[in-house]
Amino acid sequence: MGFNIAKTNKKRVVIIGGGFGGLKLANKLRGSNFQVVLIDKNNFHQFPPLLYQVASSGLEPGSIIFPFRKIFQKQKDFYFRMAEVKAVIAERNLIETSIGELTYDYLVIASGTITNFFGNKTIEEKALPMKTIQEALELRNTLLSNFEKATICTDPEERQALMNVVIVGGGATGVEVSGVLAEMKKFVMPKDYPDLKPSDMNIYLIEGSPKLLGVMSPEASANAEKFLKEMGVNIILNKRVIDYQDGKVILDDNSTITTKTLVWVSGVTATHFDHIDKELLNRGGRITVNEFNQMQGKTNVFAIGDVCFQTEEEYPNGHPQVAQVAIQQGNLLAENLKQLEAGKKLKPFHYVNLGTLATVGRNKAVADLKKLKLQGFIAWMVWMLVHLRSILGIKNKLMVLIEWVWSYFTYDQSIRLIIYIPKRKKDE
Amino acid sequence: MGFNIAKTNKKRVVIIGGGFGGLKLANKLRGSNFQVVLIDKNNFHQFPPLLYQVASSGLEPGSIIFPFRKIFQKQKDFYFRMAEVKAVIAERNLIETSIGELTYDYLVIASGTITNFFGNKTIEEKALPMKTIQEALELRNTLLSNFEKATICTDPEERQALMNVVIVGGGATGVEVSGVLAEMKKFVMPKDYPDLKPSDMNIYLIEGSPKLLGVMSPEASANAEKFLKEMGVNIILNKRVIDYQDGKVILDDNSTITTKTLVWVSGVTATHFDHIDKELLNRGGRITVNEFNQMQGKTNVFAIGDVCFQTEEEYPNGHPQVAQVAIQQGNLLAENLKQLEAGKKLKPFHYVNLGTLATVGRNKAVADLKKLKLQGFIAWMVWMLVHLRSILGIKNKLMVLIEWVWSYFTYDQSIRLIIYIPKRKKDE
Numbered sequence: 001m002g003f004n005i006a007k008t009n010k011k012r013v014v015i016i017g018g019g020f021g022g023l024k025l026a027n028k029l030r031g032s033n034f035q036v037v038l039i040d041k042n043n044f045h046q047f048p049p050l051l052y053q054v055a056s057s058g059l060e061p062g063s064i065i066f067p068f069r070k071i072f073q074k075q076k077d078f079y080f081r082m083a084e085v086k087a088v089i090a091e092r093n094l095i096e097t098s099i100g101e102l103t104y105d106y107l108v109i110a111s112g113t114i115t116n117f118f119g120n121k122t123i124e125e126k127a128l129p130m131k132t133i134q135e136a137l138e139l140r141n142t143l144l145s146n147f148e149k150a151t152i153c154t155d156p157e158e159r160q161a162l163m164n165v166v167i168v169g170g171g172a173t174g175v176e177v178s179g180v181l182a183e184m185k186k187f188v189m190p191k192d193y194p195d196l197k198p199s200d201m202n203i204y205l206i207e208g209s210p211k212l213l214g215v216m217s218p219e220a221s222a223n224a225e226k227f228l229k230e231m232g233v234n235i236i237l238n239k240r241v242i243d244y245q246d247g248k249v250i251l252d253d254n255s256t257i258t259t260k261t262l263v264w265v266s267g268v269t270a271t272h273f274d275h276i277d278k279e280l281l282n283r284g285g286r287i288t289v290n291e292f293n294q295m296q297g298k299t300n301v302f303a304i305g306d307v308c309f310q311t312e313e314e315y316p317n318g319h320p321q322v323a324q325v326a327i328q329q330g331n332l333l334a335e336n337l338k339q340l341e342a343g344k345k346l347k348p349f350h351y352v353n354l355g356t357l358a359t360v361g362r363n364k365a366v367a368d369l370k371k372l373k374l375q376g377f378i379a380w381m382v383w384m385l386v387h388l389r390s391i392l393g394i395k396n397k398l399m400v401l402i403e404w405v406w407s408y409f410t411y412d413q414s415i416r417l418i419i420y421i422p423k424r425k426k427d428e
Numbered sequence: 429m430g431f432n433i434a435k436t437n438k439k440r441v442v443i444i445g446g447g448f449g450g451l452k453l454a455n456k457l458r459g460s461n462f463q464v465v466l467i468d469k470n471n472f473h474q475f476p477p478l479l480y481q482v483a484s485s486g487l488e489p490g491s492i493i494f495p496f497r498k499i500f501q502k503q504k505d506f507y508f509r510m511a512e513v514k515a516v517i518a519e520r521n522l523i524e525t526s527i528g529e530l531t532y533d534y535l536v537i538a539s540g541t542i543t544n545f546f547g548n549k550t551i552e553e554k555a556l557p558m559k560t561i562q563e564a565l566e567l568r569n570t571l572l573s574n575f576e577k578a579t580i581c582t583d584p585e586e587r588q589a590l591m592n593v594v595i596v597g598g599g600a601t602g603v604e605v606s607g608v609l610a611e612m613k614k615f616v617m618p619k620d621y622p623d624l625k626p627s628d629m630n631i632y633l634i635e636g637s638p639k640l641l642g643v644m645s646p647e648a649s650a651n652a653e654k655f656l657k658e659m660g661v662n663i664i665l666n667k668r669v670i671d672y673q674d675g676k677v678i679l680d681d682n683s684t685i686t687t688k689t690l691v692w693v694s695g696v697t698a699t700h701f702d703h704i705d706k707e708l709l710n711r712g713g714r715i716t717v718n719e720f721n722q723m724q725g726k727t728n729v730f731a732i733g734d735v736c737f738q739t740e741e742e743y744p745n746g747h748p749q750v751a752q753v754a755i756q757q758g759n760l761l762a763e764n765l766k767q768l769e770a771g772k773k774l775k776p777f778h779y780v781n782l783g784t785l786a787t788v789g790r791n792k793a794v795a796d797l798k799k800l801k802l803q804g805f806i807a808w809m810v811w812m813l814v815h816l817r818s819i820l821g822i823k824n825k826l827m828v829l830i831e832w833v834w835s836y837f838t839y840d841q842s843i844r845l846i847i848y849i850p851k852r853k854k855d856e
Contacts, residue, residue, distance in 0.1 A: 002582050004623065043576060043846045060488040062843040069620040070842055079623070082576045082846075099580050125852075137849045148471060148510045152432050152527050192497040195432065195507070395834050395842070399827065406823050414498055414823070415490040418471045418510075421565045423848045424553075 002100040010035040014104040018045050021305030021326030022110035028334030035077045041084045055139040056180040058413035063399045066392045087274035109303040113268035127264035144418045163201045164259040168241045169266030170207025172358040178205040179361040182231035187411040203233045208240040220366035223375045227360040270307045282309035291348035304329035359383045430528040438463040442532040444513050449733030449754030450538035456762030463505045469512045483567040484608040486841035491827045494820045515702035537731040541696035555692035572846045591629045592687040596669045597694035598635025600786040606633040607789040610659035615839040631661045636668040648794035651803045655788040698735045710737035719776035732757035787811045
């Protein structure tokens with residue numbers, strides 16, 4: 001077992017992670033004079049902004065995740081490898097992975113973040129995060145299974161626990177999940193579960209800070225809160241979840257909420273690699289980089305996207321961990337790598353904020369654009385257009401559009417399927 | 429925990445299994461004077477004829493499986509329960525299940541068949557059957573994972589094992605899987621896996637009898653064989669697989685084929701319930717029923733579809749285990765249950781064979797219709813129309829059609845995603 005990649009006379013760029021940043025970079029290096037190796041632990045690129053719609057039975061996984069090999073079909077001197085990277089040995093220009101070692105001329109760390117459980121083991125074991133397609137499908141399975149269990153449950157207290165959903169984290173994902181579940185409660189529950197009382201389904205959204213959608217404008221936050229309240233979501237601000245014991249979420253004021261469905265979208269921490277000096281990391285484990293995204297002391301090791309920490313005058317505490325930053329950094333880095341090879345001067349990164357969007361429900365979204373703050377139906381249309389545009393491939397765009405139009409008119413997300421696919425050990 | 433279903437003054441019909449037969453019956457009992465309880469271990473109806481397209485990355489699971497609760501939305505005095513039935517205690521009009529006991533006035537066993545591994549434990553553990561959506565997705569995962577492993581494999585023998593696919597069973601599923609894999613080899617491999625040699629991918633189809641598609645006409649069998657040979661599939665007839673050891677399939681002439689992907693579609697056996705007398709079972713474990721689908725000695729216990737054994741003059745060895753028999757039996761049984769309640773005479777079942785179809789690849793299928801045998805493009809069009817018609821729901825029809833048209837023109841099945849979703853123990 002090994003990478004099986006012959007060294008050519010081209011310089012080798014190794015990209016760790018095919019998220020927004022890594023994918024943009026790899027795409028921009030098409031036809032360049034580099035050998036490109038893209039490493040990801042999945043065989044597909046994910047589109048996280050729509051994961052919540054997979055979790056809520058609105059979209060098929062295949063509409064929002066895209067196989068790397070298909071994206072890079074026929075590309076010359078490009079290699080995709082499915083592997084987990086364990087260590088970066090920068091002094092030897094080498095990485096250690098689950099499938100062996102690989103040397104590089106240039107290394108780009110674009111591995112993003114993982115869910116932060118803040119060291120709480122019970123929450124890590126039992127809560128449902130939602131950063132990957134696997135996790136989104138697991139949330140779908142759990143939600144639907146718990147409703148099935150509720151129909152056959154004879155103990156009222158347990159039934160209540162099965163029907164309560166607690167979402168921790170009031171960022172975009174938390175707001176979107178709460179909204180879509182509120183719609184499920186209103187439109188799907190009465191039709192699908194005649195033997196359950198929809199009013200028994202309580203949705204709680206808990207946020208530690210004083211407002212939802214922390215990165216957005218006060219107007220957007222207030223509107224999202226108003227929308228969610230109208231939809232019947234119980235919003236709890238200024239409180240943190242400190243534990244989950246015996247089926248009860250415990251808040252920092254010692255109040256509790258019983259639930260069997262605890263959704264954890266409360267924070268992230270950067271992916272970790274062995275052998276990178278701790279002094280090179282900033283808060284949240286992010287790798288400190290200079291204005292060219294170079295890791296300190298290394299001209300051939302870069303970090304882009306959520307995993308890196310880069311400051312600008314406007315962003316003294318680092319950029320927000322959003323797709324746009326990663327995409328723009330990937331874009332510039334492709335150029336800079338070519339500049340570097342040509343012995344030319346590198347361009348410093350400058351983040352252009354194109355705006356922030358979050359959707360709450362049908363006809364309800366909030367948008368902070370450059371000079372404009374939108375809410376309601378118009379913001380919702382903008383949200384859909386922007387996201388549809390970002391979906392890779394015409395067929396996938398079409399599929400997502402059909403699902404959206406369909407569920408808009410039928411008030412229904414219809415992919416309510418419970419499917420577990422365990423991994424068997426077959427070839428050992 | 430329990431079924432939580434109040435007994436009303438209506439008679440209760442309990443249906444075990446929501447396959448073709450059970451679904452048809454439940455549908456036909458809409459608006460009748462029965463309380464209907466449908467029990468299935470999944471929360472969705474499956475459409476097995478297209479499972480192989482899910483396995484080969486051509487369709488999304490949601491296009492060919494349909495949530496029961498959605499199908500029966502708003503239906504009065506109808507109950508869906510997700511459970512596994514363990515025993516049928518006919519003398520007490522009672523079934524035992526994973527969620528408790530349930531009494532019935534009428535019981536309909538429509539639970540179908542499971543894969544028959546003919547007692548071979550190694551094959552049961554390591555081979556990939558394909559009777560359920562979970563198994564189809566597992567086959568997709570395994571195929572794609574093995575190709576990924578092949579790209580990083582440095583041992584030529586092991587790489588060959590990763591690229592060989594052995595399909596055991598030359599029925600419709602075996603023929604269809606072989607065909608679609610041959611197309612993947614021809615159209616997808618060269619583009620997606622530039623570092624593998626497509627010619628290294630060998631597809632073997634093994635059948636114990638002298639011909640493929642045993643239930644079809646000699647013409648259809650010969651044509652399917654011809655098509656598959658043209659597509660490069662290695663067809664091995666008259667040989668049975670007797671074991672799978674150390675990554676080698678062992679045939680009854682002691683020849684072996686190395687493979688890490690062993691697809692097992694070689695036979696079925698009826699689902700089993702405790703407490704049903706063995707004397708009531710016929711070959712393949714099928715429950716013997718009379719012309720009204722009544723189990724011997726019981727006027728209120730019925731079996732329909734693949735799980736039952738019913739003879740007619742034309743079918744002295746029982747009906748073929750195909751969808752049409754189950755659908756027609758479900759249809760008639762709905763009528764007969766109403767007749768029974770009204771104290772009227774029951775109608776005996778008579779199977780009307782509408783024809784048999786199997787597809788081999790693009791533009792290639794075989795069809796035995798009433799007075800007509802078709803092959804090639806026309807048979808293929810018939811196959812697509814018949815199957816598209818059977819897909820539940822307009823949206824799903826549209827989705828399947830788009831996927832088909834798309835892959836027809838792009839020579840591509842694009843949902844090549846490796847996704848495992850293990851079940852976590854969260855609420856214990």
